[in-house]
Amino acid sequence: xxxxxxxxxxxxxxxxxxxxxxxxxxxxxxxxxxxxxxxxxxxxxxxxxxxxxxxxxxxxxxxxxxxxxxxxxxxxxxxxxxxxxxxxxxxxxxxxxxxxxxxxxxxxxxxxxxxxxxxxxxxxxxxxxxxxxxxxxxxxxxxxxxxxxxxxxxxxxxxxxxxxxxxxxxxxxxxxxxxxxxxxxxxxxxxxxxxxxxxxxxxxxxxxxxxxxxxxxxxxxxxxxxxxxxxxxxxxxxxxxxxxxxxxxxxxxxxxxxxxxxxxxxxxxxxxxxxxxxxxxxxxxxxxxxxxxxxxxxxxxxxxxxxxxxxxxxxxxxxxxxxxxxxxxxxxxxxxxxxxxxxxxx
Amino acid sequence: xxxxxxxxxxxxxxxxxxxxxxxxxxxxxxxxxxxxxxxxxxxxxxxxxxxxxxxxxxxxxxxxxxxxxxxxxxxxxxxxxxxxxxxxxxxxxxxxxxxxxxxxxxxxxxxxxxxxxxxxxxxxxxxxxxxxxxxxxxxxxxxxxxxxxxxxxxxxxxxxxxxxxxxxxxxxxxxxxxxxxxxxxxxxxxxxxxxxxxxxxxxxxxxxxxxxxxxxxxxxxxxxxxxxxxxxxxxxxxxxxxxxxxxxxxxxxxxxxxxxxxxxxxxxxxxxxxxxxxxxxxxxxxxxxxxxxxxxxxxxxxxxxxxxxxxxxxxxxxxxxxxxxxxxxxxxxxxxxxxxxxxxxxxxxxxxxxxxxxxxxxxxxxxxxxxxxxxxxxxxxxxxxxxxxxxxxxxxxxxxxxxxxxxxxxxxxxxxxxxxxxxxxxxxxxxxxxxxxxxxxxxxxxxxxxxxxxxxxxxxxxxxxxxxxxxxxxxxxxxxxxxxxxxxxxxxxxxxxxxxxxxxxxxxxxxxxxxxxxxxxxxxxxxxxxxxxxxxxxxxxxxxxxxxxxxxxxxxxxxxxxxxxxxxxxxxxxxxxxxxxxxxxxxxxxxxxxxxxxxxxxxxxxxxxxxxxxxxxxxxxxxxxxxxxxxxxxxxxxxxxxxxxxx
Numbered sequence: 001x002x003x004x005x006x007x008x009x010x011x012x013x014x015x016x017x018x019x020x021x022x023x024x025x026x027x028x029x030x031x032x033x034x035x036x037x038x039x040x041x042x043x044x045x046x047x048x049x050x051x052x053x054x055x056x057x058x059x060x061x062x063x064x065x066x067x068x069x070x071x072x073x074x075x076x077x078x079x080x081x082x083x084x085x086x087x088x089x090x091x092x093x094x095x096x097x098x099x100x101x102x103x104x105x106x107x108x109x110x111x112x113x114x115x116x117x118x119x120x121x122x123x124x125x126x127x128x129x130x131x132x133x134x135x136x137x138x139x140x141x142x143x144x145x146x147x148x149x150x151x152x153x154x155x156x157x158x159x160x161x162x163x164x165x166x167x168x169x170x171x172x173x174x175x176x177x178x179x180x181x182x183x184x185x186x187x188x189x190x191x192x193x194x195x196x197x198x199x200x201x202x203x204x205x206x207x208x209x210x211x212x213x214x215x216x217x218x219x220x221x222x223x224x225x226x227x228x229x230x231x232x233x234x235x236x237x238x239x240x241x242x243x244x245x246x247x248x249x250x251x252x253x254x255x256x257x258x259x260x261x262x263x264x265x266x267x268x269x270x271x272x273x274x275x276x277x278x279x280x281x282x283x284x285x286x287x288x289x290x291x292x293x294x295x296x297x298x299x300x301x302x303x304x305x306x307x308x309x310x311x312x313x314x315x316x317x318x319x320x321x322x323x324x325x326x327x328x329x330x331x332x333x334x335x336x337x338x339x340x341x342x343x344x345x346x
Numbered sequence: 347x348x349x350x351x352x353x354x355x356x357x358x359x360x361x362x363x364x365x366x367x368x369x370x371x372x373x374x375x376x377x378x379x380x381x382x383x384x385x386x387x388x389x390x391x392x393x394x395x396x397x398x399x400x401x402x403x404x405x406x407x408x409x410x411x412x413x414x415x416x417x418x419x420x421x422x423x424x425x426x427x428x429x430x431x432x433x434x435x436x437x438x439x440x441x442x443x444x445x446x447x448x449x450x451x452x453x454x455x456x457x458x459x460x461x462x463x464x465x466x467x468x469x470x471x472x473x474x475x476x477x478x479x480x481x482x483x484x485x486x487x488x489x490x491x492x493x494x495x496x497x498x499x500x501x502x503x504x505x506x507x508x509x510x511x512x513x514x515x516x517x518x519x520x521x522x523x524x525x526x527x528x529x530x531x532x533x534x535x536x537x538x539x540x541x542x543x544x545x546x547x548x549x550x551x552x553x554x555x556x557x558x559x560x561x562x563x564x565x566x567x568x569x570x571x572x573x574x575x576x577x578x579x580x581x582x583x584x585x586x587x588x589x590x591x592x593x594x595x596x597x598x599x600x601x602x603x604x605x606x607x608x609x610x611x612x613x614x615x616x617x618x619x620x621x622x623x624x625x626x627x628x629x630x631x632x633x634x635x636x637x638x639x640x641x642x643x644x645x646x647x648x649x650x651x652x653x654x655x656x657x658x659x660x661x662x663x664x665x666x667x668x669x670x671x672x673x674x675x676x677x678x679x680x681x682x683x684x685x686x687x688x689x690x691x692x693x694x695x696x697x698x699x700x701x702x703x704x705x706x707x708x709x710x711x712x713x714x715x716x717x718x719x720x721x722x723x724x725x726x727x728x729x730x731x732x733x734x735x736x737x738x739x740x741x742x743x744x745x746x747x748x749x750x751x752x753x754x755x756x757x758x759x760x761x762x763x764x765x766x767x768x769x770x771x772x773x774x775x776x777x778x779x780x781x782x783x784x785x786x787x788x789x790x791x792x793x794x795x796x797x798x799x800x801x802x803x804x805x806x807x808x809x810x811x812x813x814x815x816x817x818x819x820x821x822x823x824x825x826x827x828x829x830x831x832x833x834x835x836x837x838x839x840x841x842x843x844x845x846x847x848x849x850x851x852x853x854x855x856x857x858x859x860x861x862x863x864x865x866x867x868x869x870x871x872x873x874x875x876x877x878x879x880x881x882x883x884x885x886x887x888x889x890x891x892x893x894x895x896x897x898x899x900x901x902x903x904x905x906x907x908x909x910x911x912x913x914x915x916x917x918x919x920x921x922x923x924x925x926x927x928x929x930x931x932x933x934x935x936x937x938x939x940x941x942x943x944x945x946x947x948x949x950x951x952x953x954x955x956x957x958x959x960x961x962x963x964x965x966x967x968x969x970x971x972x973x974x975x976x977x978x979x980x981x982x983x984x985x986x987x988x989x990x991x992x993x
Contacts (some may be wrong), residue, residue, distance in 0.1 A: 083601035091630040110603040135555020164874040332581035333912035337921040
């Protein structure tokens with residue numbers, strides 16, 4: 001009798017346990033991505049565009065704080081503001097007035113800087129068509145399980161974004177680049193954020209699946225800058241990114257905030273322009289997408305108890321004893337730094 | 347992140363599962379532990395040729411714990427090797443092979459203008475020989491990123507520097523190691539490389555990734571192959587200049603993103619030792635900042651039969667007195683770097699701070715605290731200087747407060763600075779955007795000795811130099827160089843290269859003049875900000891300057907790092923390299939809004955012209971009667987009603 005009740009208890013508990021596991025597994029694999037990448041681009045040059053660099057660096061700082069390592073971030077800054085000779089506080093870029101928050105930090109790694117930030121390089125980074133000798137830190141090595149965050153800021157217009165005052169990228173080119181990425185399976189899901197004037201025009205032409213886009217203003221509206229700093233003499237941030245930074249400061253790696261809250265960042269009362277978003281190409285419901293799916297690097301770990309046999313280390317130490325026996329007959333010497341007579345008779 | 351287990355699990359099930367798991371776990375740790383030990387066995391270096399596994403493990407552990415003792419014994423062994431005159435084989439098998447070594451030092455030199463010059467040097471010695479074509483997979487103190495670069499590109503020597511600001515020789519004297527503004531890269535390849543240009547381009551790309559700099563702009567249009575300058579600074583008997591490449595990017599900016607990867611190359615990082623002081627907010631708020639990496643093969647010992655790789659990381663910075671706040675002249679580590687020192691790097695064999703007190707023998711100029719009894723003399727830049735030394739490996743240096751803040755307070759500022767013997771300037775003369783002249787002035791301030799200098803000029807192709815207008819004059823008379831090498835430029839392919847060996851007469855100014863013409867670039871070749879101007883890289887002047895005191899050419903042991911960079915072969919002169927300013931020239935720049943203006947103008951002209959012609963040809967005229975006034979219309983209506991013809 002007691003055995004029967006014990007068995008009954010055990011089976012019911014097992015059932016409950018299995019259901020729980022199912023639920024957890026469902027939650028575990030809901031997003032489908034295994035790694036996170038970020039491509040952050042500032043496209044403006046010259047000192048009075050300080051705010052665009054500050055925008056990009058504040059997103060960089062948030063993304064790094066939430067866990068994406070430098071090796072997975074491609075940071076492109078078209079001009080150097082921190083060590084600019086006009087900067088009264090060198091090696092700093094501030095986002096809040098009265099120099100409250102230095103978004104430049106002490107361990108920043110910029111991958112593309114100065115004249116390297118061109119439309120061609122940006123598209124090459126996205127599509128992966130880079131020359132063979134490009135170092136790893138300059139490549140976007142994403143795969144089909146990567147969630148990518150792309151952030152663009154600068155001066156823009158209806159259907160284009162200006163790069164460094166000399167060239168533009170159009171919304172058609174951008175849409176085509178994303179389609180190339182989709183066809184080459186270079187992303188699982190992509191979040192595109194743009195903070196320029198008439199930013200919504202840049203995502204009008206997207207047609208690839210799994211894209212979510214956010215813009216700081218609609219077509220016909222200008223994105224405005226936030227506040228100037230009297231000490232530095234320029235506007236420090238743009239409004240949309242300023243409130244985006246404040247929103248992200250409250251996010252931590254285990255936070256459950258979802259995308260719907262991100263869409264509410266910077267309403268018209270704060271931003272003056274109307275931020276827009278586009279989710280029709282996105283397969284999941286934005287209410288179930290976590291902010292950390294794109295901004296953080298949340299690694300899902302599966303613990304296994306099996307042991308794995310590593311292959312044996314290549315043994316090339318056998319050559320050493322033979323080498324020890326021989327003697328170095330030749331004596332090395334330093335070269336003469338300025339051999340005048342040798343040079344004259346060359 | 348593990349999923350949150352919010353369901354309720356029966357304790358019985360947990361207990362069973364746990365018990366099963368613990369049993370299996372203990373069974374697995376035993377084989378894992380032995381596997382780890384086996385892996386450790388295969389790691390030890392060349393020193394253990396034949397030994398038992400357990401013995402190896404035990405010895406390995408002992409070595410890991412007591413590194414300081416090992417360093418002392420190896421240093422003692424090295425010293426004993428010097429005195430010993432026994433044959434080679436006995437020495438080789440009895441003493442263990444020296445291990446990797448790391449040394450760090452900081453030299454602080456007050457400058458005459460009130461500023462202060464701080465020079466960090468970090469030196470890592472790697473005891474391995476690449477020339478034997480062996481694959482190396484064990485990296486100790488030497489950074490793996492640079493080790494792989496050296497082996498993949500068959501580099502014999504690599505020198506790269508990033509500088510912000512210009513070194514003012516007349517106000518500050520000579521630096522320990524000079525560098526031009528911007529980025530400079532010069533490399534000697536091994537003689538096994540077949541395609542030097544291709545390897546050079548790939549190497550520049552890889553280094554741009556390592557140092558977060560845009561070194562990928564180095565290509566054939568700004569690379570030169572000097573024929574007499576830039577001899578290798580490391581050991582080596584062959585100097586075929588086909589394997590040398592030199593390039594400079596004067597426009598390159600240095601900022602925290604270049605310092606971050608540079609700091610990552612240090613064995614202790616920024617956690618301990620002198621590198622703790624390297625904070626970017628203070629370092630870049632200076633008059634001059636320069637960081638460099640030098641890799642070269644050096645002699646392992648005084649006999650110089652084997653080579654080892656040396657990695658030197660140098661950082662030179664000059665802090666401005668008025669920029670950093672108070673008016674009175676007082677410098678301390680905290681004021682310069684906003685940090686104090688608490689310990690030496692545990693991996694360093696020596697960690698020292700040298701304060702230059704040559705101008706302060708009795709303490710009458712400035713007062714140095716905390717006081718230190720260690721004094722050292724070194725011959726550097728041809729002069730014997732005295733230094734107060736703080737040894738950070740001794741716990742007593744940090745005192746009771748466990749932190750070291752070296753403070754210098756000035757009482758009087760007298761005395762003149764010794765004029766530097768060699769000094770150079772360069773400027774562009776002329777007017778307009780068609781032609782110009784480059785003037786290079788070299789000053790020899792020695793009262794009676796003349797010495798030779800080697801001038802290297804690399805001018806971009808868009809300044810077309812007329813070499814027939816080259817003149818070299820000293821004291822008003824023509825000074826014929828004893829060696830000239832000129833390679834003309836090729837448009838969009840390579841720059842001009844001019845190398846000259848000139849003898850500078852004593853106490854004189856030598857002026858080198860050459861005229862040039864500015865080229866018109868294609869509209870796609872202009873930078874996004876062409877009105878800023880285009881840079882011409884600094885000239886390099888290498889010279890053997892007579893020294894005031896006799897130099898020691900023999901052994902390089904027990905000398906501070908800053909005095910051992912350039913190998914010295916003569917006693918009476920020392921080698922120095924001086925860089926001039928880079929030039930900024932304006933090229934004729936088109937108005938980039940012109941295409942838009944032209945389109946508007948043309949379209950307007952076409953519209954007006956064609957439109958008028960079309961109208962003239964196709965318009966027909968019809969006669970139309972004017973409509974009558976209101977009174978007449980009323981009258982016409984009444985007349986029609988009456989049946990009378992209208993007006």
